[in-house]
Amino acid sequence: MTSTVHRTCPLCEAVCGLTLTLDEGGHVTSVRGDKDDPFSKGFICPKGASLGRLDEDPDRLRKPLVREGDLWREVGWDEAFAAVKAGLDRVTDRQSIAVYLGNPNAHSMAGALYGAPLIKALGTRNVFSASTADQMPKHVASGLMFGHPLAIPVPDLDRTDYLLMLGANPLESNGSLCTAPDFPGRLKALRRRGGRLVVVDPRRTRTAALADEHVFVRPGTDAYLLFGMVHTLFAEDLITPAQEVNGLAEVREAAKHFPPESVARRTGVPADVIVRLARELAAARTAAVYARIGTCTAEFGTLAQWLVDVLNVLTGNLDRPGGAMFPKPATEFGARRRPYQVGRWRSRVRGLPEANGELPVATLADEIETPGEGQVTFLITIAGNPVLSAPHGDRLDAAFQRLDFMVSVDPYLNETTKHANVILPPPRVLQSGHYDFALLGFAVRNYTRYSPPLLPLDGQPSEAQILARLAMIASGLEGDLDAFVIDEMLRKATQTPGSGVEGRDVAELRDALEGETGGERRLDLMLRLGPYGEWTGKGDLSLRKLLDNPHGLDLGPLEPRLDEVLKTASGLIELAPPQLIEDVERLRSKLDEEPPEIVLIGRRHLRSNNSWLHNVGTLVGGSNTCTLQINPADVARLGLDGEAVVRSAKGQVTVPLEPTDTIMPGVVSLPHGWGHAGSAQSVAAEHAGVSVNALTDESAIDVPSGNAVFNGVPVSISPTGVINAH
Numbered sequence: 001m002t003s004t005v006h007r008t009c010p011l012c013e014a015v016c017g018l019t020l021t022l023d024e025g026g027h028v029t030s031v032r033g034d035k036d037d038p039f040s041k042g043f044i045c046p047k048g049a050s051l052g053r054l055d056e057d058p059d060r061l062r063k064p065l066v067r068e069g070d071l072w073r074e075v076g077w078d079e080a081f082a083a084v085k086a087g088l089d090r091v092t093d094r095q096s097i098a099v100y101l102g103n104p105n106a107h108s109m110a111g112a113l114y115g116a117p118l119i120k121a122l123g124t125r126n127v128f129s130a131s132t133a134d135q136m137p138k139h140v141a142s143g144l145m146f147g148h149p150l151a152i153p154v155p156d157l158d159r160t161d162y163l164l165m166l167g168a169n170p171l172e173s174n175g176s177l178c179t180a181p182d183f184p185g186r187l188k189a190l191r192r193r194g195g196r197l198v199v200v201d202p203r204r205t206r207t208a209a210l211a212d213e214h215v216f217v218r219p220g221t222d223a224y225l226l227f228g229m230v231h232t233l234f235a236e237d238l239i240t241p242a243q244e245v246n247g248l249a250e251v252r253e254a255a256k257h258f259p260p261e262s263v264a265r266r267t268g269v270p271a272d273v274i275v276r277l278a279r280e281l282a283a284a285r286t287a288a289v290y291a292r293i294g295t296c297t298a299e300f301g302t303l304a305q306w307l308v309d310v311l312n313v314l315t316g317n318l319d320r321p322g323g324a325m326f327p328k329p330a331t332e333f334g335a336r337r338r339p340y341q342v343g344r345w346r347s348r349v350r351g352l353p354e355a356n357g358e359l360p361v362a363t364l365a366d367e368i369e370t371p372g373e374g375q376v377t378f379l380i381t382i383a384g385n386p387v388l389s390a391p392h393g394d395r396l397d398a399a400f401q402r403l404d405f406m407v408s409v410d411p412y413l414n415e416t417t418k419h420a421n422v423i424l425p426p427p428r429v430l431q432s433g434h435y436d437f438a439l440l441g442f443a444v445r446n447y448t449r450y451s452p453p454l455l456p457l458d459g460q461p462s463e464a465q466i467l468a469r470l471a472m473i474a475s476g477l478e479g480d481l482d483a484f485v486i487d488e489m490l491r492k493a494t495q496t497p498g499s500g501v502e503g504r505d506v507a508e509l510r511d512a513l514e515g516e517t518g519g520e521r522r523l524d525l526m527l528r529l530g531p532y533g534e535w536t537g538k539g540d541l542s543l544r545k546l547l548d549n550p551h552g553l554d555l556g557p558l559e560p561r562l563d564e565v566l567k568t569a570s571g572l573i574e575l576a577p578p579q580l581i582e583d584v585e586r587l588r589s590k591l592d593e594e595p596p597e598i599v600l601i602g603r604r605h606l607r608s609n610n611s612w613l614h615n616v617g618t619l620v621g622g623s624n625t626c627t628l629q630i631n632p633a634d635v636a637r638l639g640l641d642g643e644a645v646v647r648s649a650k651g652q653v654t655v656p657l658e659p660t661d662t663i664m665p666g667v668v669s670l671p672h673g674w675g676h677a678g679s680a681q682s683v684a685a686e687h688a689g690v691s692v693n694a695l696t697d698e699s700a701i702d703v704p705s706g707n708a709v710f711n712g713v714p715v716s717i718s719p720t721g722v723i724n725a726h
Contacts, residue, residue, distance in 0.1 A: 001024055002022060002024075004019060005020050006019055006020070007430070007454065008434050008436065011051065011107070012173070013107075013177075013442070014175055015039070015179055015181060015449070016037070016044060016045070016181045016182075017034030017037025017039070017449065018031055018044065019032045019034045019035075020051070020430075022454070026454075028053075028055060031049050037449070039445060039447040039554065043182035054616050055429045057616065059615055059683075060411045060425065063075070063076075063425070064076070064077060064424050064425065065413070067420065072413070077461060081470075081473065083421065083422050084407050084422050084424075087404075087407070087421060088474060094122060095125065095374040096374060096376055097123075097379075098124065098126035098127070098128060098364065098367060098378070098379050099122065099124065099126065099127050099128065099379075100361070100380070100386055101127075101128070102384020103130040103383070103610050103612070104383035104384075105383050106439065108432075109433055109437070110464040110466075110467055111383065112435075112438060114463075114464055114468055117485065118470055121475035126376055127359065128358060128359055128364050129361065131356065131358060132355075132358060132359075133361055133391070135296055136301075136356070136360075137296045137304070137702055138177055138305045139705070140305075140356075140704055141580070142309070143342070144574060144580060145309060145573055145574050145575070146565060147566055147574075148567045149340060154179075154324065154442050154443070155288035155323075155444065156286075156288060156321055156322050158189070158444065158445065159321050159322040159557070160190065160287060161194070161196070161284050161285045161286045162195060162196050162280065162281065162287035163190060163196070163197050163198070163287070164198050164290070164311075165290050166217075166226075167200070167298075168292035168294065169203075169604050170207055171183065171210060171606070172207070173292075173293075177442050178444060179444065180443070180444045184210070186444070187207070196212050196213075197210070197211040198213045198215065199214050200269075201217065202217060202218065203601070203603075203663045203664070215269055215273060217267050217268060217269050218712075219601045219667060220300070220599070221263075221267040222267075222291065222294075222298065222304040223303040224591065225274060227254075227257075227258035228258055228264070228274040229274060229277055229278035230307060230310060230314065231259050233314050234255055236279070240314070240316040241313050241314055241316055241318075242313075242316040242317075243318065243562065245313060245572055245573040245575045246572045250576035250581055251314075251576050254581060254584045258588075258591070260275050266590075266591055266592075266595075281315050287323065288312060288323050288324045289308045291308045293602075294601065294602075297602070297707060298710075299712060300702065301702035302583065302702055303587055310575060319561070320560060321560075325558040325559075325560070326564075326565045327443045328555070328561060328564075329443070330440065330446075330448040330531070330533075331527060339568055340567070347367065348375075349363060349367055353706060355705055360706030360707065360708065361386060362390070362698045362701050363698070364376075364396065365392070365698060378406070379405075380406075380407045380408075381406070381407075381420070382410075383426075384416065385415055385416045385610070385612065386416055387416045387691075388610075388674070389610055389693065390698075391697060391700070392694075393693035394650075395698065400416070403419070406420040407420060407423075408422070409426060410424075410425065411426055412681055413681070414611070414680070415611075415675065424466050427457055427463065430455045431454075431460070431462070432463060433450070434450070434451040435523055436449075446555035449549075449550075449552030452516075452520075464517065468518075480518065482519065486510060486518075489525060489529075490506045490509050494509070499529065500538075501535050509535075513528075514542070514543050524542055527541045528542050541553075580704060583704050595666070597716075598668060599714055599715065600714075601669050601712065602672045602710050603672070604671070605624045606623075606624070608624050608673065609673075610673040611673035612673075614676060615681040615682070617683050620683060620684075620687040625687070626674040626687075626688075628646060628655045628657050628658060628717075629658045629663050629670075630658070630660070630717070631660070631664065631666075634666065638718065639719055640719055642656065643657055644717050646670070646717055647718070648696070648714065648716075650694070650696065652694070653694050653695065654690070654720055668717065675688065675690055692710070693710075696713055697709070
């Protein structure tokens, strides 16, 4: 007998609803898009369709592993946690502990709820994550402009008349920091209603091919292009901000140094195109500028992200329908925070500034290798594979061997976790509850959905229980972590004027919460206190309502709400944050710099998400392969055939060539997350590819955010067998 169940897909940022068919044994026999989901409306991509295969991957770890020399031994959970405690007990300085949080934490309910308590219990400032290999420039720019790093405006895709997109390829990625199921369909709808889509990218991606116009740009020069547009708006008196702002004169002065004629030489984009794009943006009835990972992972990533919203503000498109708007997620609540700061502390070795409570992953190897007080000797990784995803991964691979002790919470024995002393595997996807705390904060339409566990744990602790137990070991305390967190949240809420529960009894509120687990009760609390919650008098949302509506709930289109979001000290948009105006001088100093002969950029695949989906047979092969895309003119000029050696200042790889005129001459592209030779993951090992991060440079970062530079990496290309003294 089969059963039909519904669930949110956790494999990318699109939060699509899925309809799954399970047999009597709990095995997934089919996966379809959930046509009754009001947000995704039945859309599904190859990743979601393969959820059952990922869930039942035979290479997934089912029991904890303890390493003894070069051998692994399966152990029970109590023995595994005892080994962790013994390792932690040997730590005499908590600042010698580091934590690395991988990308899947953003797709995990447990990662969202239990990561922060674990870090607090560990008492370390050495926190690293995939954010500084991906998106930190956007957080820093938004924090400095709007006062909060999560105050990130997204394009109002369903109502805009003009969308300018840079360094993003949502037809492959399904969107990023812009949660939009069926992103392709939404872009096609934009064009059908007479709107205009312009894509700026060094590659003619699938998204660029769909657009009304594709503009080639040299990698890493997006900030110059955007400044050229800002210059045009001021020069032609096209400035129409809808809000009072601080810093308009400073931005005008900074833009004087980047006239279109000058930035054209640096970007490869003709001056007349730059001027026309600025005029089109200003003239559109509604418009939005959106830029993502290609612009974040570059030398001037924060400036580029800042200028995106400078353009949205200057053209009057911030916080209005059809422009760039702020979502209102159902679990958003809390008192006004202090204005945003960067650099509250710095890394021990390179002195790099903290951002969002994190240090740049580009300096993790420094912290492990460099002796002295605070040298990292104990590492915890949670759902991450930095050996393949961080810059100069080969150096990290070697550095991890020097650690005294390492713990990994991960379902796989992979390139990173092979260095661990203890691996603690979370349960299968279908055994876990799911709510998108992070991603719904970037949704292009307000929406909420909870997916309860579909299968019993059968004696396996949940991921939440694993992380909570680690936190209790680290704190030296005993008890119920969830009960402590709930009481603390309720205490603050009852003492907050206007919270909806001001002055009420904490015990009474606690007893009213529903949920089978501590995580569900915490979700219920956040929903009830949120902007649509039954305790705030603004709605009737609770966990019970989500359980009664398994397809999710539409909470309506985005609405203007800048006054609610803005948390700057001045109460105004800070259009010219001093830290960014200072970095403009660095940008200006390189305006006339000659570009390298060949530079490397990354690439997204529709059937991949970093390194963690390469062990699913249905998702590898075909177009999802590790090849070097290169323009045919460069193939001929360099005398290449079949495969080539790519060299950088940090390393070299030999990789098959994929000649294509969809990439600019002088630019080559390798996909991210490969390099599985010798892996314990059988499918990944058969499709090993090479790691692009054997070539990237950990010393190259975006200065304001500390984000690693993965795009615009200087390389040389030569035929195999040719010695090159790069």
